[in-house]
Amino acid sequence: MMRKYTTQTTLVTALLLLLSTQLVVGQQYKNIVYAKTGRDLLVDIYLPENSPNPYLVVWVHGGAWHSGSKENPPKGLLENGYALASVDYRLSVEAPFPAMAHDVKAAIRYLRANAKKYGYRSDKIIVAGSSAGGHLAALIGTTNGNKELEGTLGDFLTTSSDVQATIDLYGPTNFTTILSQSTPHGISVRAPALALLLGKPVEQVPDLAKLASPVYQVDPTDPPIFIAHGEQDIQVPINQSLELVGACEANHVRVQFEVVYGAGHGTQEYDKPQFTDKMVAFLKEVLK
DSSP, X not given: OHXXXXXXXXXXXXXXXXXXXXXXXXXXXXXXXXXXXXXXXXXXXXXXXXXXXXXXXXXXXXXXXXXXXXXXXXXXXXXXXXXXXXXXXXXXXXXXXXXXXXXXXXXXXXXXXXXXXXXXXXXXXXXXXXXXXXXXXXXXXXXXXXXXXXXXXXXXXXXXXXXXXXXEESOOOOTTTTTTTSOHHHHHHHHHHHHHHHSSOGGGOHHHHHHTOHHHHOOTTOOXXXXXXXXXXXXXXXXXXXXXXXXXXXXXXXXXXXEETTOOTTOGGGGSHHHHHHHHHHHHHHHO
């Protein structure tokens, strides 16, 4: 009996060791102040294990623009050798758009300027996000060089905030059409969130709504973009991603669109290795 217990313990210990080895990441830097605007704006940096000088993915969290945090970002790309920076930004309950776009671009400037300090590449930066974060990632990716959205935060104003690839996971893309595409329940949720984001209901600020909509910002100079959307998503209509795909194709911007069959809004299908593999393959192709 004692021998059996010892054998089982050894196997469990070995299994736990194997799992911990698979989940180990490299150096982590938490709560770095990248800019100040009434409060500290923070970013967490995660470096992959045994992957010197990796590409950097800047992760933008979701939460309908009024909630969410930089904590616990998805680690799939990190485990595939990419560095990850998870960004804190002002929520719509703190400041209306374009505050959050200014913040993300300030974070990118900081991260590029300090690439050697933390140990990742500065030449090709990827912006990625899901839901509201997917919207912001798509907006950042379609507005390289846009002075109106650049802002003046931080100490690195002469450093570029341009990104070289974008990953948009089920993000809204056109604020002038999303409500008409939504169910009554969707409208009851999204209309207040958009009014809080823009400072007024969408119909009262059409120009601002267009500035905040990636669909209206696409031009032929934009970097490649990976878009994924679940066909069972009842939170953000899949037509939002289709509109962005259409705008990219019309402007000859490289776009890869993945319909995630059976997936809802942020469901487990996006956490599977098979889905991460598609993002990794895309990035390898467009960053080479």
